[in-house]
Amino acid sequence: MGYLGDAMDQRQACHEPAAGEISLCTDQLCLSYGSKQALEGVSLEIKPRAVTAIIGPSGSGKSSFLCCLNRLTDLTAGSAVSGQVKVGSTEIYGTQRHDPVQLRRQVGMVFQRANPFPFSIWKNLALPLRHHGVRDKQQLRQRIESALQRVGLWDEVSDRLNTPAGALSGGQQQRLCIARALVLEPSILLMDEPCSALDPISTQRIERLILELKERYTIVIVTHDLAQARRIADHVALFWSFEGKGRLIEYGPAPQIFHHPTHELTGAYLAGHI
Template identity: 60%
Template structure:
């Protein structure tokens, strides 16, 4: 099971050749797909995030907003357990993703991360060719059939709208692409594994306005197929694209979740005074 090819998973929700939303059936309808309960994160003795409980639906975009240092990125890295890479980091609480118990020591992290894609603030393609960038995740998870890889590669590039731009130079260096192209390539690389969830950590903030617009359109286009959780500092962007929103705030050096709900409600009729102040640009 651990080293099985992606196509052969019994639950079928990560089948590579299914380009349609496949995982919708993985969670019972009505129940949240991604559920965090009383999550606390500590770096050594310092607490970074306190008592976050959050439910995220199967489809749609959830935007996490708030000032710097309020633990939004930390929360993202808990969900795919990138926190493992930080030596002194400790996480308490419970996180469910579909049928997976994220924080359980028995969970296979590699399998978990295959189902949860992550896009970083700075585009980080590997120092390889475009083709190898996209092919290596599939090979890593046991897909070796070159025709399958090529088919998957084309569909992922088409999904991010990069196919027409790079199809004639797939074997050139990925690092030679422009910043916006690199970021879309990174999204395509995450899509190669047909994840259920896409975690995005300020995916537009390192890009110029034009590329930023393209990437934003792309994210909107992906909303029906994936559970998208996006951290953003750009309130206008959050308002444009998000179905749900959550506001984080830092108090006594510890990040906390202040308010969450449908985006329209959070932005237009905030229940909490901090939210209102932040949204109107008074604080933060």
């Protein structure tokens, strides 16, 4: 299970997934918007049932990388992806047209801003379920309750499921959004700076939640907050921008990256020199 060391040009083939586990890896992934290249040659293998933190300065392509993993890049006109992204045994940018809907049920996503739909708490969670064919009231109730329990929101909102989701606090809204992503039972959860708009107490709550969730889900989290990466990450990938193109410069287990970085930029970045 080779980590990428210093050499960013070193090809890293995607391994066959272990039984029962949905693996996630990229190989020579490049992304461009029109003539502007945003990502270049990113190869990394995400470890299952662990938290992988993507860190790096602004503009180094962290969020773009995340959006490649569930093909949210499709939404941006003029975006083009080359290289491989493999989810399980499926090549999601492969020649046989892969249905993004199937993919996004496996790969859930939580955004920077908590953004529940302008409906009730119940409807926010029922909507994706109904859309994907769950009509049975009993089953809806069960899955909604279990998702809310998983994010620790059930006790706080079980008596007001019909109130507007917008009335919840910022931290509660973000946990609702996590529940909304979990309600479809994905195996991989992408999080794009999920705490950057939250106060320290809500942040702590979400971090605890992430640590609980990694028992069941593979989590990839983009964060600006190095302290947060130290607290929750099992693996860390550092992205860097070279002339506007984001590249992966170092990837490894968190302790190794934080204590014995091999790339000089990593050391300087973590020490706050750049």
